[in-house]
Amino acid sequence: MNYWLVKSEPDAYSWTQFLKEGKTAWTGVRNFQARNHLRAMKRGDAVLFYHSVSEQQMVGVARVEREHYPDPASGPSERKGDWSCVDLTAEKTLARPVTLESIKADPLLRQMALVKQSRLSVTPLTKAQFQWILQLAGTKTK
DNA sequence: GCCAACGTTGGC
DNA sequence: GCCAACGTTGGC
Numbered sequence: 001m002n003y004w005l006v007k008s009e010p011d012a013y014s015w016t017q018f019l020k021e022g023k024t025a026w027t028g029v030r031n032f033q034a035r036n037h038l039r040a041m042k043r044g045d046a047v048l049f050y051h052s053v054s055e056q057q058m059v060g061v062a063r064v065e066r067e068h069y070p071d072p073a074s075g076p077s078e079r080k081g082d083w084s085c086v087d088l089t090a091e092k093t094l095a096r097p098v099t100l101e102s103i104k105a106d107p108l109l110r111q112m113a114l115v116k117q118s119r120l121s122v123t124p125l126t127k128a129q130f131q132w133i134l135q136l137a138g139t140k141t142k
Numbered sequence: 143g144c145c146a147a148c149g150t151t152g153g154c
Numbered sequence: 155g156c157c158a159a160c161g162t163t164g165g166c
Contacts, residue, residue, distance in 0.1 A: 009164085031149075053164055100165080119148060119163050144166085151160080 003130040004041060005048040005114055006062075006088075007121045015049050015059040018090045026122075027071045027085040034122040038084045039068045046130060047088060050114065056100040058133060062088045094137035108132055 006026065008014070018024055029035055041047075041064045049060040066087035073080050103109040109132065113123035134140070 007164090056165075117148090118165065121163090146165090147163085149160105149162085151158100153158090154156090 001127075002040070002042060002045045003048070003125045003127055004037065004045060004064075005050055005058075005112070005123050005125055007050045007052045007114075009053045010051045010055055011053075015051065015090070015093070018049065018060070018062070018088075019093065021090075023065060023087060023089045025085050025087050028074070029071070029085065029121060030083060031121065034120055035084050037122040037124060038086050040124075041067060041086050043067055046091075048125070048130065048133065049090075055097075057097040058094060058099075058103075058137065059097050060093045061091045061134070061139070063091050065089045092139065094134075094139050096136070096138045098133050098136050102136065106132075106136075 013024075026038070029038060043064050043066065045064040047062040047064060048058050049062055050058050064086055068084040068086050070081045071083040071085040073082065100115075103112070104115060109115075109129055112125050112129055113120060114125075117123070
């Protein structure tokens with residue numbers, strides 16, 4: 001079981017909308033490193049959902065429902081299969097969102113790729129980091 | 143709103 | 155193949 005973090009600007013695609021839909025195809029990733037992370041995701045992996053820019057906090061937990069498959073090409077220079085996407089299901093909302101501020105203040109959490117490589121939209125995190133975040137959020141793991 | 147970090151593009 | 159210019163992302 002692996003642990004991941006995906007980011008979204010709330011204005012573009014919010015956790016609220018995700019919850020409403022229950023399931024979403026995580027498409028549109030156009031960065032090789034992020035794509036490789038998508039391809040490494042396994043069904044059942046836990047995924048933290050982070051709101052960037054206007055909120056800068058972790059808001060929910062999702063799960064990998066379907067492992068990577070070709071992201072529909074969006075431009076003339078893209079061939080089908082150049083990029084990948086996965087399907088995610090929304091699992092639970094964090095009782096208390098975990099802010100970037102508190103992440104940076106924490107010795108364990110500030111080692112996350114989210115902090116070090118702020119522009120990367122799909123990043124891995126350790127089990128310890130994941131569980132600690134849930135604890136800070138006042139949310140129980142299954 | 144600004145700008146640092148980073149990725150991509152295109153001229154040479 | 156190098157690198158300057160440019161665009162985008164996201165923190166501040």
